[in-house]
Amino acid sequence: MVDSGCGEPEVSDSLKAFGEVIKAFRKRARLTQEQFAPRVRYSVPTVASIEQGRRFPPADFVDRAEEVLDAFGTIRGAARHLSRRPGLASWFRQWARLEAEAVSLDTYECRLAPGLLQSEAYARAVFAQSVPPLTDEQLEAQVTARMDRQRLFRERGNVPFSFIIEEAVVTRHLGGARVTRDLLDHMLECATLRNVEIQVMPTHQEQHAGLDGSMQLLETAGNRWLGYAEGQQWGQLIADAKQVSILLQRYAKLRSQALTPRDSVGLLERLRGAL
Structure with a gap:
């Protein structure tokens, strides 16, 4: 996502x-x-x-x-009366509300590090690329919202989070080597949490079930699965059971094609050491 x-x-x-x-x-x-x-x-x-x-x-x-x-x-x-929605794009707010109550969350990302895994420096680098440019106030609001969403890891320790990211997401070095080091440190720290699992899809992989793009899946408290996808200027909540089933099948296949969580951590550590 x-x-x-x-x-x-x-x-x-x-x-x-x-x-x-x-x-x-x-x-x-x-x-x-x-x-x-x-x-x-x-x-x-x-x-x-x-x-x-x-x-x-x-x-x-x-x-x-x-x-x-x-x-x-x-x-x-x-x-207790603070708003937790500054900086969220209008199309994303509905998903963010569902995300905060989900009993499990799965994310496949091929473009950049998922928001929940971004370090603050990386988030700033992401928003600095916005076209047209954001004002300083808008950028701060976006970063604030991004960092606030990561409360989910601490507040919902019994909720499993699964992430599959492309190796190219990290090797792109968005924001430069220093920002990439900061991102890798943050991701490796997240990977130590018992409810967070990170898998890397290696660049050299002959089989790939996610060629249609990034996706997000969650399970509600009522055990209903929903999906979410984003494009340039839109976000789509996917509730149709048949369509969600297709996304679930693709995500399951991606998990089998990506590196194991242990091997993924090893790769991230090697990439961190090479910087």
Whole structure:
């Protein structure tokens, strides 16, 4: 799934309001951003982005800020009302809602690293390629949304995530060698999670069941399977049982054709070492 953010990002006043809450309590505690940042174990730029409403606050940031600033539960309360949809293309929002409640998720991607596996540096490199170019505010909203979606790994530890990616996705070196190293480090870290399985489709593979393009599949809590696919300026939710069955068959075949998870990790580690 690319979810590349070609649509207009949603404006989120709730993020800006939360940032003002953090700033007010920080100043009440007579702390500068430079003094506050190490206490919550985040960088000064990250704290600044959160206070400016440009970045969704991670759960551990909220908890630490609440404790460090002695905020009487105000910060945790404000966090519960944050919008989690800034920066998502309009056609992707329905899938994102389903994704957040799914009991399993399968992704095959041939164009770029799936959004759930992207490092922040890689996500920025992706959105920097947008044509026409995004404004700084739009880019920040897109990156914020991308990073926020990765909460699924932490919040839904009992949900299995399967990813199949083309080797070319990594060897393309989008954003340069440094960004690629950062992406590989992030993907290898994700691969250590018990509910995340990453497989690489080698470039030299004579059989390939995914020639029709990238796809995403999920199983709902009611055990219904749905599919999703994206093009240049559109996204399609696939609910027809026959069509979804075809995608499931293709994904199953892809899993047998790609490298095993263990061999895939080995390949990613070798690619990381070569940079």
